[in-house]
Amino acid sequence: MAASRFRRTLTRSAAAFVALVLVAACGDGPTGVSILDTRFGTSLGVDLDASTRTATGLYYRDIVVGTGTQATASSTVTVRYELYQSNGQRREGGTLAPFTLGTRAVIDGFDEGIRGMRVGGTRQLIVPPHLGYRDNTIMVFTIELLNVT
16 A cells, blocks of 8 residues: 555656656757847847748848858858847957868857858847857857958
């Protein structure tokens, strides 16, 4: 009798644990932070409806479509960038020394967001935490592609 009651209690506890894990896993990415629920600073001009969402959860929108050489998965690129927190506060910016895409020289979202751009183009990236610095922060980049080799 006691063993039967113990099994029922154990089964219920296991079911409750599984349900809790499933509920916790329902966020927008591995961190649970949702880009769709984020209130972006108005100065950023974020328009998710006009942006493209990739399979990884990165959002991008071309502000200016370039006409030069296109960046591919193994291109060496030079970019000018501005990085903002989702509230509009600027974190950093500048021109990066040339780096090769696909070599993990930059965060995953930055690398992915440059692919397909053409020289002369400007693109806005909305990077979820799992493609960024993994600090539960959504980042917004404005990137201008200066050179592709």
